[in-house]
Amino acid sequence: MTSKKQLLFAYGLAIHLLLVGIICYAAFPAKAPEEPIRIMYQTNAGKVLFDHYTHTDATGYGASCFDCHHHPMDDDSALIACGECHQVPAEDGAKPDRCLDCHDESDIEDTEMISRADAFHQGCIECHEQFEKGPQSGSDNCSKCHVL
Template structure:
């Protein structure tokens, strides 16, 4: 059996180590990433998990920011979420009805405002077809991307 002195020493050491751990945890907080690590898109067809690292890493798809975020085309610091323009129906409020509401015709390729779902489907399927991943566009295999 251990002596009372040894137990007090062990308890004291445990308390000190706990305090040191708490202080170190509070003194060195983790940095918040500049971009979201993962995004879970909620859709009528099921959830879609998007991982930035997989898409931007050289061992993944190696995509640049502007491969997906087409607006603005010259300022990486001003990238905006797709949902700011490509939202649901216009009655949600705030959605431009056509791209020309905000852009000059010479600045953009397609002036028709697509819905968020259509914009994602077009962007995602074209890129995944290029890399040979995922179902071909127009495929009925929704569960390849959408988790039901």
């Protein structure tokens, strides 16, 4: 049998190691990624899981941020989510009707505001056709993207 002194030493050591582990875990947390890794879009047609890595990595589609986040051009610090402009109208109808509601005409190319669903469908389908993956234009196969 072990002595009481050895048992107390083992318990004390275990408690100290546990405390050191907790402090190290809290002091050095994993860095959050600068961009979301995956985004789950809730839609009427079913959920769509978007994976940034697949779209931006060279082994995937190799898209740059500005291939999708088309405005503002070449300004990484000002990248915003699509839904900031291309919104689903609120119950009171509050959403920008045109890009010119917030921007000068000289700052942007297209001044008509399209819905978020139309923006995704146009942009995503066009890009996926280039890579011959995913939905094709005019396809009724919604389950290629709306999988959940």
